[in-house]
Amino acid sequence: MNSEFIQALRDLEREKGINADILLEAIEAALISAYKKNFGSLQNVRVDIQRDTGEIKVLAQRQVVEEVTDPRQEISLEEARAINSKYELGDIVEKEVTPRDFGRIAAQTAKQVVVQRIREAERGLIYEEFIGRENDLVTGVVQRQEGKNIILDLGRAEAILLPSEQSPGETYRQGERLKAYVLEVRKTNKGPQILVSRTHPGLIKRLFELEVPEIHDGIVEIKGVAREPGARSKIAVHSRDEKVDPVGSCVGPKGARVQAVVQELRGEKVDIIKWSDDPAVYVANSLSPARVLDVTVDEENKVSQVIVPDNQLSLAIGKEGQNARLAARITGWKIDIKPESEAGDWDSWDADLDLDGTIEEE
Structure with a gap:
């Protein structure tokens, strides 16, 4: 180990962001274990790597005590003061015990530590990069x-x-x-x-943000998404600028924008509806593509009664209740749908759609 190795660590610090001094401390700690393993030493030792030259020293450490019980770990005050008169009880006396061929072991150990720390650092950087992309x-x-x-x-x-x-x-x-x-x-x-995930509603939201500049710029806002993956989704949008049509912005010229999303979703149908702070209007919009004649809302219980033309009933409910189920999810309202011909008597036809998406007819 020499000054070129130290310079390589400094270069690594700049390229990978790994602190060279922390790396050297890790190498010193690893060399202590390597020394004890290879030379069978029971001594307390410290490894010192010179930060400018890369020179390595292994220093045996013994504590100054009044009475020595273990010569490998302790040294008497008299013996310590023979080395240096300034030593006191409790001080640590160090003596170099660097083996002649320790350089080979040091090089192997240093390589292992550096490679491990590089991997750890890269894993850390990748984690930091992707944790911000949740x-x-x-x-x-x-x-x-x-x-x-x-x-x-x-x-x-x-x-x-x-x-x-x-x-x-x-x-x-x-x-x-x-x-x-x-x-x-x-x-x-x-x-x-x-x-x-390929099923999360957030996927649709992010895809529209990618395809629609007005959403990316904050002019058009996505207010809600309801999804049955692989089959159909509904997305509710609102414009902060009255001059900008939120639905038209998401559809795009000749349907190009919504088609790009549908293509990425491999054919999953997407209904784009206009959000409204008026619950009746929002519920009516949510049942698109069905045409709604009238909506009555009970805001306290969040229940709505919807009247549709007779020929629009199956479209409003959708195949196996899918359209109405998605409408209920995106609005957060319980929706009762009835054809125009039976609008006068709600008790004669009871189609009850709950937020869990089940339809019961009596």
Whole structure:
């Protein structure tokens, strides 16, 4: 170990952000273990690396005591003062015991410590990078499948797409690019574990932020997202500028923006509705693409009664109740839907849609 090694550590400090002095302290600690292991010493020793030259010294340490019981650990006051008259009881006397071939052991140990610390530092940097991207969008390449988990290559790290976060009906081919929503970043001994999702409503929100400049700039705001992954989603939008149409902004010229999102979601249908602070208007909008004739709301119980044309009833409810179920989720309201022909008597037809998405007819 020499001055060139010290310079290499300084260069490493600049490139990787690893403090060279902390690295040297770690090497010194590792060399103490290496010395004791290779030379069978029971002495207390200290390893000192000169910060400018890289010279290494192994120093045996003995404490100054009145009566010596272990010569390997202790030294008498008389003997200590024979070395230096300034020694007092309790002081530590050091003597160099550097072995002749210790340089080879030191080089191997230093390499192991440096490599380990570089890995730890890189893991730390990757963790810090991705912990700040929780609830954000990442783009990865499908690398492999481990059991039912899909592993995405994010460049500097890998992400795990668990089966529960895989969208129904989607298949993932090795080498294809994929956008995913970062659910959680965990710190582990093997580096950061990044969990991503293709089913989270936040994925749709981030995709629209990516495709719609008005959302990115804060002119148009996403007020709510309801999703049944792989099938259909609803997104409620609001414009802070009355001159800007929030729905039109999200649809884009000739539907280009929404189609880009649908393509990334592999055909999942997306309804874009206009948010309103008027519950009746919001509920009516939420049942799009069905046309609503009238909405009565009970704000205290958050229940709404909706009248639709007879020929729009199945469209308002949707296949297996999907449209009404998503409307209830995005508005947070319980929605009762009735055809116009039966609007006069609510008791004659009871379609009760709860927020859990179940429909019961009596």
